[in-house]
Amino acid sequence: MNILYDAAMPYAEAFFSEFGNAKAFEVGGLTPxxxxxIDALFVRSTTKVDAELLKQANRLQFVATATAGFNHLDTAYLDSQNIKWYAAGGCNAVAVAEYVLSAIFQLALEDGFDPIEKKVAIIGAGNVGSALSKILEAFSIDFILCDPPLEAKGDERTFGHFDEAMQADIICLHTPLVKDGEFPSYHMFSKNEFESLKQTQYLINACRGEVVDNSALLASFIQGKKLNVVLDVWENEPLINHQLIPYTRLATAHIAGHTLEGKARGTSMVYDAFCRHLNKQIVSKLEQFLPDFKNKLLVNSSSPSFNQLFHIVTSIYDIKKDDGIFRSRMAKSEAFAEIRKHYPVRRESSAVTLKFSAKEDSENYNKNVAKIAASIGFKIAN
Structure with missing residues (x-):
């Protein structure tokens, strides 16, 4: 069996070599x-899989993307050719949720508010929205879910209307990009929505750039509208509108989901799906390959709870650092794609062990902080 896989898929050789002849390809290196x-093709979002690419694919039976999104797959064409396809939905959900959490805590530090006193709207309650809701529950942060498509399908969770979500203190976007049908998400936030937002509210987009009308957002800023916007995704990536960057509170290069765990989970999920396709027993597990996080993270138990939580949250992911790198590099060149391509290794909370400076029986030890940290995935050493 002949397999081609994206060289950027972590541990791909270890996972896929058991199927036969598995070879890596570099982005842009595929031709018809x-x-x-080739029997199976495994890609990431940087490879467009369509009729043109596959016109000489005489044996292809399975295509998979190691990413949650699959807009780069021409699924209608694949279906017409009876080629099975798979997308690793949810592979980076935890990573994106932790990105949003870091954004919230950074904004709280800069603007002097307590996140626990804010209400969060999660628009899009799929894999990422669900992961974020679990984290907010751990922090006892009030939130509302808004997802008309899931609600219409009979999802039993409690949902609020869009108008209600628009009143939340922090609005987080986690929808897929849908341009047609009953529930389109394309330009969900445009001129009217920006006009209705108060300057005390925050908007975080970590789903798809086209969900926010970037031109309308820039126009609102230029007209003097005061908005607090965090953007990880942009329209027309990688050639985004540079004029928008200075107006954002925090800005990054579509890296919210770029953890080692998130990427490797995508590889693992593709492997599992291919095993199911072949009716083959799943042998390899992700845990076999992930490296240990070498150092314990020391938390000063005598500091206020917010300080402890801020330290914990930003130590696993510091959005302010990525924001600074993004602004510096984008000011000099069209570096968007390069930032993504060479993004440094980032881990998720599940890889890290926390050690509190005070023992559990000490009056300085805050059991609630440790409980919150444990509930969002951290290991506790004491």
Missing amino acids: NTLID
Whole structure:
């Protein structure tokens, strides 16, 4: 069996070599000719899989993307050719949720508010929205879910209307990009929505750039509207509108989901799906390959709870650092794609062990902080 996989998929060789001849390809390295006699193709979002690419694919039976989104797959064409396809939905959900948490705590530090006193709207309650809701529950942060498509399908969770979500202190967008049908998300936030937002509210987009009308957002800023906006995703990536960057509170290069765990989970999920396709027993597990996080994170138990939680949250992911790198590099060149391509290794909370400076029986030890940290995935050493 012949397999081609994206070289950017962590541990791909270890996972896929058991199926036969598995070879890596670099982004941009695929041509129709390279698909001759290939049985399976595993990609990431940087590879568009369509009729043009596959016109010489004489043996292809399975295509998978190691990413949650699959807009880069022409699924209608794949279906018409009876080629099975799979997307690793939810692989980076925890990573994106932790990105949003870091954004909230950074904004809280800068603007002097307590996140626990804010209400969060999660628009889009799929894999990422659900992961974020669990984290907010751990912090006892009030939130509302808004997802008309899931609600219409009979999801038993409690949902609020869009108008209600628009009144929340912090609005987080986690919808797929949908341009047609009953519930389109394309330009969900445009001129009218920006006009209705108060300057005390926050908008965080970590789903798809086109969910927010970037031109209308820039126009609102230029017209003097005061908005607190965090953007990880942008329209027309990688050639985004540079004029928008200075107006944002926090800005990054579509890296919210770029943890080692998130990427490797995508590889693992593709492996599992291919095993199911072949009716083959799943042998390899992600835990076999992930490296240990070498150092314990020391938390000063005598500091206020917010300080402890801020330290914990930003030590696993510091959005302010990425924001600074993004602004510096984007000011000099079209570096968006390069920032993504060479993004440094980032881990998720589940990889880290916390050690509190005070023992559990000490009056300085805050059991609630440790409980919150444990509930969002951290290991506790004492």
